[in-house]
Amino acid sequence: MSLDGPTMDERVPRDFETLRATILDRRESLPKRIAQIAAYALDNPDDIAFGTAASIAASAGVQPSTLIRFAQQLGFDGFTSLQQVFRERLRERNSSYDERLQALRVKAEGGAGHRAIFDGFVAAASTSLNDISRTLDDAHLEDAISLLAKAQTIYVLAKRRSYPVASYIAYALGKLKIRNQLIESAAGLNAEMIAFATPADAVIAISFSPYAPATIEEARNISEQGVPIVAITDSSFSPLAQFARVWFEVAEADFAGFRSLSATMALAMALTVGVGEKRRDAGRKRKA
């Protein structure tokens, strides 16, 4: 029995890393059941954070009292205070990513030097990816892919800032052997090109504010011919939205006056590869 007063020799681990180290350190010398719960704790820290003493003990295959003895051996005065450490860990880790992004952004805004510019663009891209990952509507995605998979030719329509995305879509469709036509302005023959499109075809149109007038005009014309349009744009007020059969709202973060394209790119690739898969599946079914 040890009756040392309120100030004990052994320091109680206050943060998770210290705790982890302490456990690992003593691992050898722990009694069987205590070691069992120690291993469980390091393997399933989330369960310790949220579970009740009884539920955790059951999962780990020990008695609740063992769990408490484990906590006491580590210097805590009970399970509850041990649990605090595991909860604190979640609190901190949770914010770590956003904080890192925030730090990057602050550095980019405040800092001088060109590294700051680079960090700014990375932060903008990360933010955009994060956003779209949260907000993308699965049903829209399915609709858009079905629509495009049925098309004889997929026309790809985008100007200026959105043009790189269009050119990547065209490249990817080509690699997947899906017939497509990029509508670019070089030769000034857009109107003629568009005239070939029929309701059996489909369009992917991409435009962000300020909407390139040519893109809008061409989208209007082509939709009047009955060609279904899948639009990627930045708000429900976008003129593109009104012509589109399916449309996606993509909010890209910007930096130094240039918006990121990463979220749009990810969506564009998902559409392209999705169409490729859908066609392959349909092909297989037809053969079988």
Add this chain to the structure above:
Amino acid sequence: MSLDGPTMDERVPRDFETLRATILDRRESLPKRIAQIAAYALDNPDDIAFGTAASIAASAGVQPSTLIRFAQQLGFDGFTSLQQVFRERLRERNSSYDERLQALRVKAEGGAGHRAIFDGFVAAASTSLNDISRTLDDAHLEDAISLLAKAQTIYVLAKRRSYPVASYIAYALGKLKIRNQLIESAAGLNAEMIAFATPADAVIAISFSPYAPATIEEARNISEQGVPIVAITDSSFSPLAQFARVWFEVAEADFAGFRSLSATMALAMALTVGVGEKRRDAGRKRKA
């Protein structure tokens, strides 16, 4: 009083985002104290996850019973089940950034459906951004920007998969009023275009394995004319590296056979805007 049976009309939010949306949606119509705790909940989700009804109520300045009424209004049968949602959120977000990515990747690999494809591309893009953020060499960035800032005309050279990046660079340089020439193959006049370049100009060349032969060939020719090259490529064995005055190694993650472009894009934008800034500074100094 509503005595509707076990199947109630209103769906109980099962995940945090739905819950958040529901709260925001009803915000107007909520009674004062309930609204108070609603605001608190959205502002301090961690506290809801970890606190007790009493402690949370005290922090939010209401009675515990109000907290329970709030939960019930949302369709939960008590505070405890509301709290589950807040805990689940932490479990999922818990993941340090890498773990979250891992989750996304697992979802993309395991999951069927087109959402999985989308998640895969988002994961690839995030990974790439993460990598480049860690590995980019500040000194290289400075060197490249200095080199490009001195150029009379910046030639931009990329084919196939890298072409979208080149077109974005050209767009951005244009917006910044920096003279540039995109070398595309449409008219088959690349050789002639390249012949105009002099050592007072500079080139940004982008190529990834499998390196487009045309890009390599053109890079060789232009470097033999003494025009300095900044290259973005994917390994030190890249044929581009040997012609380049400065070169960046960018490792893009891939998914479904298509590599991400997000890291390359971020670097490209940093170069572009960096050059813009450098020229503006130089201009100011010359005037002063």
Add this chain to the structure above:
DNA sequence: GGGAATATGAAATAATAATTCCAATCCATA
């Protein structure tokens, strides 16, 4: 192999926390 020290299991107990209930208050409407 015997005995002391240590570890474990299971149930009793104490504590803490969620929920309910009812009276008081507020608010809209006639």
Add this chain to the structure above:
DNA sequence: TATGGATTGGAATTATTATTTCATATTCCC
């Protein structure tokens, strides 16, 4: 301004959960 309904506060009640206790088992040393 009176009245009914909704909202709120606070204490009582019920539930859940952590902790303690003690009997039993195991281990280690002489």
